[in-house]
Amino acid sequence: MEFKNFSLFINQTKVNRFADDLAGGKIMSTLCKKCGKQYYPPAADCSSCMGSEMEWKELKAEGKLLTFTKIHVPPEHFAVRQPLMPFSSIQFEPCPIGIIEVGKELPIMGWIPKMDIKKIKVGMKMKASPFALPDGKITIVLEPV
Amino acid sequence: MKKVGIVGIGHGKFGVRSDASLRELVFEAVKACMDDSGVTLKEVDSMVTGVAGDEFSFGIQPSAQVHDYIGFHPKPNFRVEAACATGSAALRTGWMNIASGLADVVLVVGVEKMTELPTSTATEIMGRAGDATWEYPFGTTFPGYYAMIANAHMAEYGTTEEQLARVAVKNHYYGSLNPYAQMQKEITLEKAITSFTVAYPLKLYDCSLITDGAAAIILASEEKAKSISKKPIWIAGLGCGTDAMRLGDRKSLTSLEATRVAARAAYKMAGVGPSDIDIATAHDCFTIAEIVAYEDLGFCEKGEGGKLIEAKETYVGGRIPVNVDGGLKSKGHPLGATGVSMAIEITKQLRGEADQRQVKNAEIGLTHNVGGSGQVSFIHIFRRE
Ligand SMILES: CC(C)(COP(=O)(O)OP(=O)(O)OC[C@H]1O[C@@H](n2cnc3c(N)ncnc32)[C@H](O)[C@@H]1OP(=O)(O)O)[C@@H](O)C(=O)NCCC(=O)NCCS
Ligand SMILES: [Zn+2]
Numbered sequence: 001m002e003f004k005n006f007s008l009f010i011n012q013t014k015v016n017r018f019a020d021d022l023a024g025g026k027i028m029s030t031l032c033k034k035c036g037k038q039y040y041p042p043a044a045d046c047s048s049c050m051g052s053e054m055e056w057k058e059l060k061a062e063g064k065l066l067t068f069t070k071i072h073v074p075p076e077h078f079a080v081r082q083p084l085m086p087f088s089s090i091q092f093e094p095c096p097i098g099i100i101e102v103g104k105e106l107p108i109m110g111w112i113p114k115m116d117i118k119k120i121k122v123g124m125k126m127k128a129s130p131f132a133l134p135d136g137k138i139t140i141v142l143e144p145v
Numbered sequence: 146m147k148k149v150g151i152v153g154i155g156h157g158k159f160g161v162r163s164d165a166s167l168r169e170l171v172f173e174a175v176k177a178c179m180d181d182s183g184v185t186l187k188e189v190d191s192m193v194t195g196v197a198g199d200e201f202s203f204g205i206q207p208s209a210q211v212h213d214y215i216g217f218h219p220k221p222n223f224r225v226e227a228a229c230a231t232g233s234a235a236l237r238t239g240w241m242n243i244a245s246g247l248a249d250v251v252l253v254v255g256v257e258k259m260t261e262l263p264t265s266t267a268t269e270i271m272g273r274a275g276d277a278t279w280e281y282p283f284g285t286t287f288p289g290y291y292a293m294i295a296n297a298h299m300a301e302y303g304t305t306e307e308q309l310a311r312v313a314v315k316n317h318y319y320g321s322l323n324p325y326a327q328m329q330k331e332i333t334l335e336k337a338i339t340s341f342t343v344a345y346p347l348k349l350y351d352c353s354l355i356t357d358g359a360a361a362i363i364l365a366s367e368e369k370a371k372s373i374s375k376k377p378i379w380i381a382g383l384g385c386g387t388d389a390m391r392l393g394d395r396k397s398l399t400s401l402e403a404t405r406v407a408a409r410a411a412y413k414m415a416g417v418g419p420s421d422i423d424i425a426t427a428h429d430c431f432t433i434a435e436i437v438a439y440e441d442l443g444f445c446e447k448g449e450g451g452k453l454i455e456a457k458e459t460y461v462g463g464r465i466p467v468n469v470d471g472g473l474k475s476k477g478h479p480l481g482a483t484g485v486s487m488a489i490e491i492t493k494q495l496r497g498e499a500d501q502r503q504v505k506n507a508e509i510g511l512t513h514n515v516g517g518s519g520q521v522s523f524i525h526i527f528r529r530e
Pocket of ligand 2: 035036
């Protein structure tokens with residue numbers, strides 16, 4: 001699978017495999033073989049010891065919500081086109097996003113499709129899972145546990 | 146270390162400048178700077194140009210567009226970039242030029258031409274100042290990043306939407322007194338709180354503006370400064386700090402480590418502390434950013450930023466006046482020009498030329514300018530003597 005199916009624009013990276021695993025149902029991190037530092041998002045190189053020998057490790061993707069928002073004015077790529085029918089408009093109801101902290105300082109960003117923004121609270125326990133979108137793209141969603 | 150002073154300032158009108166191109170905006174600011182200092186470009190050794198976005202300038206090498214149009218070639222000029230802190234990065238580079246002995250008189254220019262693009266395109270360009278690989282796929286925008294900082298700050302310290310709105314009310318009030326500001330219009334608390342949501346919990350009036358504008362400064366070495374100007378304003382301290390690309394990787398979501406590191410360095414170099422500062426411009430790209438800046442700059446304790454604005458301590462006459470030029474919120478935020486504009490405001494205040502916005506007897510001033518969602522931060526401290 002192309003990494004672009006996750007990143008939308010960027011396709012050339014040493015951690016391409018992340019998208020394949022995501023499509024296979026796993027959220028993967030990398031682990032430095034020399035110093036043991038773990039990376040999410042996965043990195044091909046270790047900034048802690050400057051090593052580049054990494055191994056892949058699946059995350060048990062559960063943790064506390066660090067923060068969240070709901071973006072009502074989206075960037076162009078996500079923007080809603082106005083309908084061609086005169087005197088008509090489209091109601092846009094964006095999906096909240098958030099960041100959970102997994103294990104020791106591993107932040108996972110994801111969409112929070114199933115929750116009302118007013119009910120989302122910093123500190124709540126959530127889990128992250130891969131999600132295949134109808135257009136073939138692959139992403140991550142967060143839901144309370 | 147060589148002493149470096151500001152001997153000339155030139156501020157163009159900020160706003161939706163559909164009447165002028167990038168290079169024409171710079172010409173206005175440079176011309177004003179020449180008039181203010183009495184220095185001609187012949188006497189300037191070197192130049193630095195701050196422009197943040199290639200997309201905004203419709204081509205790479207915007208610095209060449211600029212030096213060509215003001216006729217500065219063949220002398221040295223190059224571009225500096227640090228997202229929203231580009232102007233301060235340019236000023237720091239100008240300082241380095243002189244402190245190193247490479248030049249005696251330097252022109253620092255900051256400019257951005259943002260409104261030729263639709264908001265959604267500008268939002269997309271700025272959104273990718275976050276991590277384009279790992280954050281952008283979730284539709285992140287600039288307001289989105291600061292909204293996440295706001296939600297974390299509210300959860301940890303009980304900061305309220307009303308306190309955020311009070312920052313907007315203050316900055317719009319001062320913007321109404323600044324002839325160079327984009328929005329010269331006071332607003333009520335009610336209006337701010339009921340404006341539409343841009344990124345929850347940030348509303349329209351919590352956001353800075355999208356702006357066209359330019360600003361220019363002439364810096365000189367001690368000897369030159371004294372011969373050019375009767376009252377040069379000295380750069381007494383400089384600080385720069387950085388932080389992780391992604392919000393989630395930061396040690397704290399309620400504070401900008403880059404700012405704290407920069408502040409420590411600048412205070413140390415200037416030999417002053419937060420309580421010595423008479424006037425400051427802080428990076429209020431969003432109202433929450435100004436509240437976090439109060440705390441990171443040491444103007445109040447951590448978590449007390451909301452209360453500081455509630456008590457009106459950051460108005461003229463308060464403990465520490467902040468953004469009494471209108472700030473990014475109401476003066477406008479042309480990315481490359483903002484840092485230069487901040488230094489111009491402090492120079493005016495220290496010269497005693499800030500009219501209705503003047504802080505009485507201001508001697509020491511500070512500028513704080515953040516790039517991106519906190520990936521880089523610059524602080525400068527200025528003194529009258
Ligand atoms: C908030 C934002 C999305 C609004 O843009 P927009 O929806 O395109 O707004 P428009 O340009 O259509 O303006 C609509 C009205 O709101 C006003 N307006 C626009 N932005 C405003 C702001 N930030 N604050 C107050 N009023 C604003 C306009 O003057 C206009 O008023 P009018 O109808 O009386 O002429 C945009 O200002 C923005 O993205 N700001 C943040 C910029 C940013 O991220 N900068 C980098 C930070 S480091
Ligand atoms: Zn390592």
